[in-house]
Amino acid sequence: xxxxxxxxxxxxxxxxxxxxxxxxxxxxxxxxxxYADTVDPDVTLLFARAADIxxxxxxxxxxxxxxxxxxxxxxxxDVADLLDLGYGSCRLVLxxxxxxxxxTPFDLDGRTVATEFPTITRNxxxxxxxxxxxxxxxxxxxxxxxxxxxxxxxxxxxxGTTLKVNRLAIIDEVLKSSVRLIARPDVADDEKTEQIRxxxxxxxxxxxxxxxxxxxxxxxxxxxxxxxxxxxGPTVMDIAGSDKLAVHAVVDERDVFETINEVKGEGAxxxxxxxxxxxxx
Numbered sequence: 001x002x003x004x005x006x007x008x009x010x011x012x013x014x015x016x017x018x019x020x021x022x023x024x025x026x027x028x029x030x031x032x033x034x035y036a037d038t039v040d041p042d043v044t045l046l047f048a049r050a051a052d053i054x055x056x057x058x059x060x061x062x063x064x065x066x067x068x069x070x071x072x073x074x075x076x077x078d079v080a081d082l083l084d085l086g087y088g089s090c091r092l093v094l095x096x097x098x099x100x101x102x103x104t105p106f107d108l109d110g111r112t113v114a115t116e117f118p119t120i121t122r123n124x125x126x127x128x129x130x131x132x133x134x135x136x137x138x139x140x141x142x143x144x145x146x147x148x149x150x151x152x153x154x155x156x157x158x159x160g161t162t163l164k165v166n167r168l169a170i171i172d173e174v175l176k177s178s179v180r181l182i183a184r185p186d187v188a189d190d191e192k193t194e195q196i197r198x199x200x201x202x203x204x205x206x207x208x209x210x211x212x213x214x215x216x217x218x219x220x221x222x223x224x225x226x227x228x229x230x231x232x233g234p235t236v237m238d239i240a241g242s243d244k245l246a247v248h249a250v251v252d253e254r255d256v257f258e259t260i261n262e263v264k265g266e267g268a269x270x271x272x273x274x275x276x277x278x279x280x281x
Contacts, residue, residue, distance in 0.1 A: 001192050004062035007047035011179060014087045015066050019045075021277055022199035042192060054079055054182065063187045064196060070156065070177035074117050080188035081180050082197050086204050088179035089158070092117060094124070096152035097145050098169040105172050108132045114141055114150035121154040124174050142166040202278035208253045209279060212260075213272040215244045220267035227262040229255050244269075250276065 005019070006012045019026060019038070026045065027037040036045045046062050051074070053067040058077035065079070070092055072079060094113075096102035102111075109130050115121045118136045125132045135150055142162060144150040154174055157163055163170065181200055187193050216224045221236065224247060228234050234249035247268070251259055260271055 001042055001064065001187070001190075001196070002044050002046050002062045003196070004046045004048050004053045004056045004065040004067075006050040006053070006067065009050060011050055011066075011068065011088050015179070018066075018085065018087075018200060018203060021203045022196075023278075024196075024199065043196070051075075057182055057184050060184065063184055064193065065182045066179060067182065068177050069180050070117065070120070070175060072180060072182060073175060073177075074119050076119050078185060079182040080185050082183050082188065082193070083181040083200055083204075085179045085181060085200060086207070088177070090156050090177050091158075091173055092120060092154060092175040092177060093157055093163075093170045094152060094154050094172045094174055095142075095157075095163050095168040095170050098167050100145075100151075102152055102171060105130055108152055111151040112149070113152050113154060114144040115154040116141055116156075117154060120175060124154070142168060198280065199278070202280045205281055206276040206279040209250050209276045210253050210256050211274045211276050212249045212251050212256070213270075213274075214247050214263060214268040215239065215242075215270045216247045216263075216266075216268045218243060218245055221245060221247070223266040224263050224268055227266060228259060250279070 005015045016026060024038045024040055024043055027039065034047055038045065046056065048056055050067045051071050053065040054072045054075035054077050056062045057065040057079050066085065068088055072081070094105060102108060105128055109132065112133045112135055113121060114135045114137050116137060118134050122134050137144060141153045141155045143166065144153060145168065152171065153168070160170065181197060183193055225234060228249045229251055234247045237246040239246050256273055264271065
């Protein structure tokens with residue numbers, strides 16, 4: 001099975017990290033290559049531009065793909081959206097000069113909008129019955145209103161800082177995006193596809209979680225159980241040759257500090273906290 005992944009840019013490194021954490025280690029690195037093997041002999045990688053990945057998957061050059069939801073929507077191809085991978089979050093917004101006369105999308109009827117995402121932008125205005133002239137550009141979109149190329153833009157933003165620097169105000173949100181695992185429809189239900197989806201999902205589920213282990217006197221077990229937050233009840237095991245019990249639990253990272261103090265107050269000892277690489281629920 002071939003997975004298309006971003007070959008460069010802000011999505012490349014997080015995607016390679018996800019593959020590594022999911023157990024699909026890349027053989028011989030991932031730099032300056034078109035293809036790469038993984039430790040799974042049935043899984044190979046195809047490195048491509050994020051914008052091209054939906055088309056590669058739809059056309060059969062790859063079975064699965066990892067790319068932004070915005071790129072999937074812009075390509076307009078038939079692929080299955082299997083999993084939100086939780087990184088690369090951004091928004092596609094409609095923005096116009098902050099000192100101009102455009103305050104709503106309807107003010108752009110009969111006017112010009114510049115964007116690197118003509119399909120998404122055209123659909124956005126068509127859904128609102130607004131007759132805007134869509135001009136496709138390939139970079140520096142935020143400059144077009146200031147050089148009389150467009151009255152407004154549709155562009156990606158993460159923090160809004162670039163728009164503010166260029167004196168542009170957000171008029172509306174067009175699309176929310178994050179990185180997705182996509183599949184060609186005919187392989188979306190394959191066993192291997194599900195294995196890969198589950199591996200990625202287990203990495204995501206482990207984010208922000210910690211594994212908490214401690215020894216607890218049997219008489220204090222109920223009190224310790226009461227103060228341990230997390231996923232269901234803790235796992236309790238006998239310790240050979242001891243009157244104590246081993247108690248293990250998965251807790252949110254933000255709860256670790258308070259939980260340690262509380263369980264220690266209830267008689268827990270030998271407390272150990274470790275990171276979790278994967279969590280299969």
